[in-house]
Amino acid sequence: MHAARTNAAEIDKPTLLVYGNCQAGAVSAIFGADPALAEAYCVHYLPSFDDRVSGSRNLAPGVIGRTVLLLEQFDANPFPYRDQLPPHCAKIVFPSVDLNLLWPLRCANPLNDQPTDATPWGHYPEGDRIIIDCVQRGLTADETIAHYRGHAHEHLPNLNRYAEMEKARLQAREAKCDVVMSDFVFERLSSDRLFWTANHPTSVSLRELCGRLLAAAEPALPESCFVDIDRSLTMFPQEGPLGFLSVPIHPLIVEHFNLRWYGPGEGTDYGLRVAPVTYNDYFYGMASTAIERLASREAVQTAT
Amino acid sequence: MSLAEDDILRGVSAVMHTTFGLPPGYLITAETTSADIDGWDSLSHSILILSIEEQFHIELPTNRAFEVHDVGELMDLIEEADGARGAD
Numbered sequence: 001m002h003a004a005r006t007n008a009a010e011i012d013k014p015t016l017l018v019y020g021n022c023q024a025g026a027v028s029a030i031f032g033a034d035p036a037l038a039e040a041y042c043v044h045y046l047p048s049f050d051d052r053v054s055g056s057r058n059l060a061p062g063v064i065g066r067t068v069l070l071l072e073q074f075d076a077n078p079f080p081y082r083d084q085l086p087p088h089c090a091k092i093v094f095p096s097v098d099l100n101l102l103w104p105l106r107c108a109n110p111l112n113d114q115p116t117d118a119t120p121w122g123h124y125p126e127g128d129r130i131i132i133d134c135v136q137r138g139l140t141a142d143e144t145i146a147h148y149r150g151h152a153h154e155h156l157p158n159l160n161r162y163a164e165m166e167k168a169r170l171q172a173r174e175a176k177c178d179v180v181m182s183d184f185v186f187e188r189l190s191s192d193r194l195f196w197t198a199n200h201p202t203s204v205s206l207r208e209l210c211g212r213l214l215a216a217a218e219p220a221l222p223e224s225c226f227v228d229i230d231r232s233l234t235m236f237p238q239e240g241p242l243g244f245l246s247v248p249i250h251p252l253i254v255e256h257f258n259l260r261w262y263g264p265g266e267g268t269d270y271g272l273r274v275a276p277v278t279y280n281d282y283f284y285g286m287a288s289t290a291i292e293r294l295a296s297r298e299a300v301q302t303a304t
Numbered sequence: 305m306s307l308a309e310d311d312i313l314r315g316v317s318a319v320m321h322t323t324f325g326l327p328p329g330y331l332i333t334a335e336t337t338s339a340d341i342d343g344w345d346s347l348s349h350s351i352l353i354l355s356i357e358e359q360f361h362i363e364l365p366t367n368r369a370f371e372v373h374d375v376g377e378l379m380d381l382i383e384e385a386d387g388a389r390g391a392d
Binding site for chain 1: 322323324325342343346347348349350351353354355357358363366367369370371
């Protein structure tokens with residue numbers, strides 16, 4: 001999702017500005033792919049984070065001055081140019097569409113591999129507490145997987161209480177937004193795949209988010225009734241704008257939340273896109289990568 | 305018997321070390337905020353709260369659990385929930 005570049009042909013068009021994390025980038029790309037919106041507006045994405053893929057967080061004054069609609073994702077880093085927006089600019093705040101409920105063992109991965117152009121966030125940006133702990137205790141990849149299979153379930157929280165907490169978390173954030181999504185997420189969780197990872201929604205969720213944004217923006221965006229989100233989504237790979245990485249879900253989670261859409265071989269990796277890897281293969285890869293990373297760090301420390 | 309402040313801090317520290325994979329010597333204080341700890345973000349906050357509930361055998365007020373800004377505020381919430389349990 002590259003931040004939109006303003007070219008000469010678009011210079012006089014009013015701007016539809018989308019601000020936020022990678023999801024905002026996806027929303028911007030979906031809207032930018034719609035002929036009705038692209039004809040009338042320059043659709044521009046501004047990342048709320050330092051993103052090595054999307055690029056600059058700076059915004060040219062001309063772009064701000066032409067902005068007629070700001071779609072701002074609620075974020076710890078609010079849109080930094082609010083005071084420079086034209087007085088007539090409409091503003092809509094929307095939430096990040098995320099859910100940790102399906103990955104309760106998720107953590108930051110301190111032993112991820114180095115980013116490359118092909119894998120800008122490394123292969124395993126989403127860590128797993130049990131895997132990382134085993135590797136740090138010196139277990140081999142085989143031992144780690146054996147431990148995982150035998151003991152990961154002991155580390156799962158009370159899942160009903162966790163669902164309550166996640167719903168409360170989303171609702172607390174949505175109280176500060178003009179658009180909500182938690183009702184949709186909890187209503188459709190069992191019947192539809194809504195997330196690839198905790199913060200990468202699938203096309204099902206993005207379609208709903210875009211629809212709700214258009215409905216909220218309708219007074220400021222007369223073209224919204226002509227927008228065909230489904231057609232825009234066909235411009236992306238089958239798995240959608242954010243489906244380049246998928247993290248497998250623990251079988252007990254699948255069972256507890258009755259995830260009817262989930263297959264036993266779920267989980268895709270960079271470059272494989274739609275080629276599934278098994279639950280075990282995925283975590284074996286994460287463990288092997290972490291072991292290599294730990295060994296190379298220790299080698300550097302020994303050398304110095 | 306209600307929990308002493310030191311016990312609460314020790315328990316919170318243990319949970320945070322496990323939840324965020326902190327190195328053994330990493331010091332958690334009442335002033336520690338999410339900005340100090342890699343991985344303590346809005347997404348991981350609910351699993352932190354849940355792990356704290358399990359550690360102390362309490363139930364924290366769900367809505368207020370998302371309003372804490374540092375470990376000190378979290379400790380206050382734990383103390384309150386522990387006191388409420390004792391009063392039952």
